Amino acid sequence: MKQLIILLSSILLFSHCAKKSSDMMGSASPTVDKTWRKMAPGPAAARDIALGNYTTFDLANGLKVIVVENHKLPRVSYQLSLNNEALIEGDKAGYTSFAGDLLSKGTSTRNKSQIDETIDYIGASLNTSSTGIFATSLKKHSDKLLDVMADVLYNPVFPKEEFEKLRKRTASNLSTAKTNPEAIAGNIKSIVNYGKNHPYGEVQTEETIKNITIESCKEYYKTYFKPNNAYLVIVGDITPELAKMQAEKYFNKWEKGDVPSHTYVMPLGPKGKNVAFGDKAGAVQSVINISYPVDMKPGSVDAIKANVMNSILGGGIFSGRLMQNLREKKAYTYGARSNISNDRLVGNFNAFASVRNEVTDSSVTEFIYELERIIKEPVSVEDLQLSKNSLAGNFARSLESPQTIANFALNTFRYNLPKDYYNNYLKNLEAVNVADISQMSMKYIRPENCNIIVVGNKDNVADKLKKFDSDGVIDFYDPFGKKLEEKKIELSPDVTAAGIIADYINAIGGAEKLKAVKTKYVSMKTSMMGQDATFETYHAANPNKFALKIVMMGMTVNEQKFDGVKGIQSQMGQKKTVTDGPELETLKEQAIMFDQLYYNLPGYKLEVKSIENIDGVNCYKVVVTNPKQEITTEFYDIKSNLLVRSMQSKEMKGQSSNITTDYKDYKDVSGIMIPFTSTITGAMPAPMVLETVTIDINKVVADEVFKVE
Numbered sequence: 001m002k003q004l005i006i007l008l009s010s011i012l013l014f015s016h017c018a019k020k021s022s023d024m025m026g027s028a029s030p031t032v033d034k035t036w037r038k039m040a041p042g043p044a045a046a047r048d049i050a051l052g053n054y055t056t057f058d059l060a061n062g063l064k065v066i067v068v069e070n071h072k073l074p075r076v077s078y079q080l081s082l083n084n085e086a087l088i089e090g091d092k093a094g095y096t097s098f099a100g101d102l103l104s105k106g107t108s109t110r111n112k113s114q115i116d117e118t119i120d121y122i123g124a125s126l127n128t129s130s131t132g133i134f135a136t137s138l139k140k141h142s143d144k145l146l147d148v149m150a151d152v153l154y155n156p157v158f159p160k161e162e163f164e165k166l167r168k169r170t171a172s173n174l175s176t177a178k179t180n181p182e183a184i185a186g187n188i189k190s191i192v193n194y195g196k197n198h199p200y201g202e203v204q205t206e207e208t209i210k211n212i213t214i215e216s217c218k219e220y221y222k223t224y225f226k227p228n229n230a231y232l233v234i235v236g237d238i239t240p241e242l243a244k245m246q247a248e249k250y251f252n253k254w255e256k257g258d259v260p261s262h263t264y265v266m267p268l269g270p271k272g273k274n275v276a277f278g279d280k281a282g283a284v285q286s287v288i289n290i291s292y293p294v295d296m297k298p299g300s301v302d303a304i305k306a307n308v309m310n311s312i313l314g315g316g317i318f319s320g321r322l323m324q325n326l327r328e329k330k331a332y333t334y335g336a337r338s339n340i341s342n343d344r345l346v347g348n349f350n351a352f353a354s355v356r357n358e359v360t361d362s363s364v365t366e367f368i369y370e371l372e373r374i375i376k377e378p379v380s381v382e383d384l385q386l387s388k389n390s391l392a393g394n395f396a397r398s399l400e401s402p403q404t405i406a407n408f409a410l411n412t413f414r415y416n417l418p419k420d421y422y423n424n425y426l427k428n429l430e431a432v433n434v435a436d437i438s439q440m441s442m443k444y445i446r447p448e449n450c451n452i453i454v455v456g457n458k459d460n461v462a463d464k465l466k467k468f469d470s471d472g473v474i475d476f477y478d479p480f481g482k483k484l485e486e487k488k489i490e491l492s493p494d495v496t497a498a499g500i501i502a503d504y505i506n507a508i509g510g511a512e513k514l515k516a517v518k519t520k521y522v523s524m525k526t527s528m529m530g531q532d533a534t535f536e537t538y539h540a541a542n543p544n545k546f547a548l549k550i551v552m553m554g555m556t557v558n559e560q561k562f563d564g565v566k567g568i569q570s571q572m573g574q575k576k577t578v579t580d581g582p583e584l585e586t587l588k589e590q591a592i593m594f595d596q597l598y599y600n601l602p603g604y605k606l607e608v609k610s611i612e613n614i615d616g617v618n619c620y621k622v623v624v625t626n627p628k629q630e631i632t633t634e635f636y637d638i639k640s641n642l643l644v645r646s647m648q649s650k651e652m653k654g655q656s657s658n659i660t661t662d663y664k665d666y667k668d669v670s671g672i673m674i675p676f677t678s679t680i681t682g683a684m685p686a687p688m689v690l691e692t693v694t695i696d697i698n699k700v701v702a703d704e705v706f707k708v709e
Contacts, residue, residue, distance in 0.1 A: 054409040055240040059247060061256045062228030066409045067243040068235040070402035076236030077136035078149060079406065083231065083414060084224050085262050085345065086199035092211045094204035098166055099217035100130030105162035107155040110148070112162060118148055128152060130220070132230065139237045142246065150250040156221060158214050170209050172686050178479035179660045179681040181287040181354075181455040184278045191481035192276050192451045193293050193348055194267045200346065201267075205480045228256040231413065235406045267293040267346055270451050272470030277462050278455035278477050281612075281621070282633040282647035283658050286360040286456030290367050291350040294444055296342040299417040302440060303342050304425070308432045309440040311387040313374050314338030314351055316394070319386060321370050322351060330366060332359045340444060344415060349444060357457055361464040364452060368468075371447035379437050388429055395425060459609055459623070489611040489618060497606035500620045500636050501596050507641035509672040514594045517541065517672070519701045523694040528552065528684070535690065538705050539593045545706040546591035562587040563708045577708070585628070603627030614644050615662075642666055642673065659683045670697040 055067040089095055104126060105112045119126050124137030124145045133153060137145040177183035187203045194201030232251065234243045269292040296302055307315075314322035314337045326336035336353035351371070355363040398404045408422045418424075452468055454461065458476075466472050476484040505511050520539040527533065531552050538547040543564035550558040559570040567578040567587040578584045592598060599606060605625040612621045612635060619635035626632070635645040647660050659682040663675035676692040 054405065055243075056409075056413075057240075057244060057247075059227065059252055061252065061254055062226075063247070063251055063254065064231050064413065065243065065247045066231060066233045066406065066413070067238065067240045068233070068402055068406045068409060069238065069240070070235060070405075071237050074139045074237050075136060076139050076142050076234065076238045077134070077403070077406075078146065079134050079231075079233040079235070079410075080132040080149075080153070081231045081233065081410060081414075082131050082224055083229050084259060085264075087220075087262065088197070088199050088264075089202055089208075091208055092213075092216055093202045093208040094170065095212045095216045096130040096220050097204075098163070098170075098212055099158075099220040100128055100132075101166055102158045102162060102217055103128035103133070103156045103221070104152050105166075106157050106159040107151045108157055109151055109155060112159070115148060115152070118144070126152070136236075142238075146246060146250045153225070153251075153254065158217050158221075160214060163214050163217070167209055167212070170204075171206060174204065174206050174209070175679070175687040176681055179280075179658065181278075181280050181283060181285070181658070184280065184479045185287045185289050185352075185453055185455045187479065187481040188276050188278050188453050188455070188477045189289050189291050189350070189451070191477070191483075192274065192453065192475075193269070193291055194346065198264050198267055198346070203481045224259060226257045226259050227251065227254045229259040231410055233406045233410050235402045264345060266295060269293050269446070270449050273448070273450055273452060273468055275452045275454070275465050275469040275474045276477055277458065277465065277474050278453075278479065279458040279462075279612075280455055280658060281457060281459070282631065282649055283455075283457045284357055284649045285354050286357060286363075286454050286461055287352070287354050288360065288363055288367065289350055289352045289453040290364075290371070290450050291348060291352075291453060292446055292450050294340065294347045294349050296340070296347045296444070297344055298342050298411060298415040299421055300342060302443070304428050305432050305436045306340050306342075306440045306444055308384070308387050308391065308429070309374070309437045309444070310338055310340040310349075311391060312379050312383050312437065313370065313445075315387070315390075317387060317390045319383070321374065322353070322367070325366050325370055326353055326355070326363060330359070330362070332356065332363045332366070336363075336367075349446075357460045360454065360456060360461045361467070364454075364465065364468055368447050371445050371450075375438075375441045375445055375447075378434050381434065384432070384434060384437060388432060392426055392429055395429075491608065491611060495608060495620070497608040497622050498600070500608060500622055500641075501599050501606065503641040504636055504643060505594075505596055507673065508594075508666075511597065513671055514597060516698075517593060518698055519696075520593055521694070521696040521699060521701060522692060524678075524690045524692050526688055526690045528688065533557075534693075538701055539591065540701055540706060541593065544588070544591035544593070546587060547705050548590070560587065560590070561706055561708050562591050563706045564591075566708050568708050599624065601627075611638065617644060619644050643675075657682055669695045672697065 053069070055069075056065065057067075058064050087096060104115060107115070110118070115126070122137055122141040122144050124135065124141060126133070126135040126145070126149060128134075133149060135145050135149045177187075190201050190203055196202065232247060234247070296306060311317055312321065314320040316337075320337065322336040322338055326332045327334065333353040333355045336351070338349070338351035340349045341347045351367055353363060353367075411417060412419065412421060452465070454465060456462075462474055462476075466474055478484055505514065508514070518541050520537075522535075522537045524535040524537075525532065526535065534551045536549045536551070539545065544562075545564050546560070546562040546567075548558070548560040549556055557572060559568075561568050562584075567584060569576045569578060569583070578587060598604070604627065607623045607625075609621040609623055611618055613619070614635050618638045620638060622634045622636065624632045624634060631649070633647040634643060636642065637644050643663055645660060645662050647658065649658050659680060662679045662681075663677075664679075665676040666673045667676050674692070674695060678690045680688045680690070
């Protein structure tokens with residue numbers, strides 16, 4: 001069954017053409033003194049910062065308009081932003097996002113195609129979300145753009161067809177997310193930091209999107225899309241006079257109304273250290289987040305000081321302490337960073353990195369050490385100045401975008417900031433001193449009260465993390481942040497990995513029947529990169545032979561063959577003969593029809609780890625190590641003995657990818673049970689669902705099919 005993983009990874013590897021390194025050509029270059037590389041450049045002279053002016057006015061319906069002039073380019077943008085707080089969406093989590101997306105998918109006067117065609121024709125763009133509408137075009141087309149924007153605002157119809165497309169697309173994205181360690185860590189972090197009774201603690205799941213209705217989307221639009229709950233920010237080649245004329249023409253008839261307000265209890269954060277773990281079986285790396293909520297509002301007197309403190313600890317600069325420790329000194333990771341955010345509801349602190357399995361606990365130790373150190377040890381004047389220089393440079397560069405000025409103006413109104421807040425930013429930044437950093441560290445860095453979120457290989461990592469939890473107990477979570485109750489089913493002493501594999505072989509037909517299969521042909525359909533594709537595979541035994549053909553849009557885009565001795569790989573007209581090395585070994589593995597028949601051969605190691613619940617089914621978890629020391633984790637249904645899932649880490653395009661294959665819809669074919677649906681996640685941006693169309697067993701397959709020319 002793991003042929004599908006090998007098959008897909010080999011295709012992607014083959015399609016990734018390697019380029020020769022220019023370093024080889026430069027190896028004969030004369031020796032050059034490169035001592036300068038070891039010296040960091042000095043800071044550039046401070047740039048003059050001039051914030052653009054903006055004009056504001058209110059329409060009669062309560063819409064506040066902010067105009068930022070910028071006449072460098074003949075373009076203008078219109079950003080309509082709602083001012084309401086985030087909502088608790090409950091068992092329909094995600095419905096406000098659906099509502100925002102659907103706004104631009106059809107109105108009472110235009111369908112989606114007509115909207116898209118109109119926008120494309122004038123070279124404009126228009127995007128909608130749960131928080132508003134953004135549109136931009138050349139100045140000469142601004143009225144045409146506003147006509148469409150106003151139509152989208154006033155007359156959305158939330159088409160059922162587009163709603164179902166969105167639901168399907170979201171479900172596909174969630175299928176990918178539940179196998180993505182970073183996404184899993186993000187879900188768990190939201191839950192443990194904020195709790196389910198806070199908008200930031202809600203997680204969209206496959207179940208919640210099933211509960212979303214068109215009516216709930218319409219209700220959100222009717223309730224919150226009100227002019228007295230919105231700002232219109234106009235930026236570009238426009239005058240305040242013209243902006244007012246356009247605002248009144250296109251937005252004056254927008255009717256105001258009451259908008260509900262919401263208040264939420266401030267999340268208190270953990271007391272002590274709390275370890276939250278998400279299992280990613282077969283993973284070779286762990287994703288670590290050390291996080292907790294913080295009470296820091298936009299424009300707070302602490303905001304700039306805390307940002308400088310975080311920059312020294314693990315912000316964007318390479319010299320951050322976390323980076324220097326975990327990457328440069330310990331070589332645990334490619335990057336370790338941290339951030340601290342302010343928010344009008346609740347901000348958060350987060351320190352994070354991806355590290356190798358074997359150094360996961362050591363990495364957590366170093367994270368805690370650095371959090372404690374920045375509290376205990378005053379920072380140096382040099383580190384402080386480097387951080388301030390970096391932040392000042394980032395601020396100056398951000399001003400190159402007129403949209404930045406618009407956002408500054410919007411923030412000033414939305415968060416009731418002092419009118420000169422951004423004008424004084426550099427002055428306030430430069431005023432931060434060593435004592436301020438110590439004060440911010442003591443106030444906002446909490447190594448003794450934090451959530452330690454780790455997503456990784458439970459078998460290799462979890463037990464080593466118990467020492468960090470204040471109670472010595474690890475909480476386990478599913479990919480969507482649901483806390484798992486530890487109803488552990490103990491393995492019976494007489495259950496062995498070899499016995500599980502033998503039961504599986506018997507369940508799909510028995511060893512004698514499997515060994516009697518001389519040929520096998522399978523045709524499968526799927527979608528790749530938005531195009532329909534057909535996979536055809538041929539197998540023959542004695543000796544094992546293999547052939548693959550992938551057809552897209554009527555063209556053979558990939559072909560592989562193995563004749564029992566050598567092979568070929570062909571893609572888009574490029575053919576490569578394979579006679580030895582790892583590629584030949586991969587072809588040999590693909591030529592195996594039933595992998596489990598080989599598990600009793602020398603070099604294979606089988607270990608039954610536990611009983612795990614996979615999508616509501618209790619399964620034996622078996623770790624298979626092949627003679628090449630490659631590890632596959634397989635899950636077998638306790639009741640049916642059938643293979644439910646396999647997981648494997650593969651090097652693909654220079655990166656390690658955790659690939660999961662789920663097997664469903666087993667059917668009898670000539671006395672052998674074969675899964676007719678296989679879903680592969682982790683190898684491509686979206687899950688690949690392979691649906692079997694045809695299977696022929698022991699039909700004659702011509703030798704020409706396997707011939708290697």
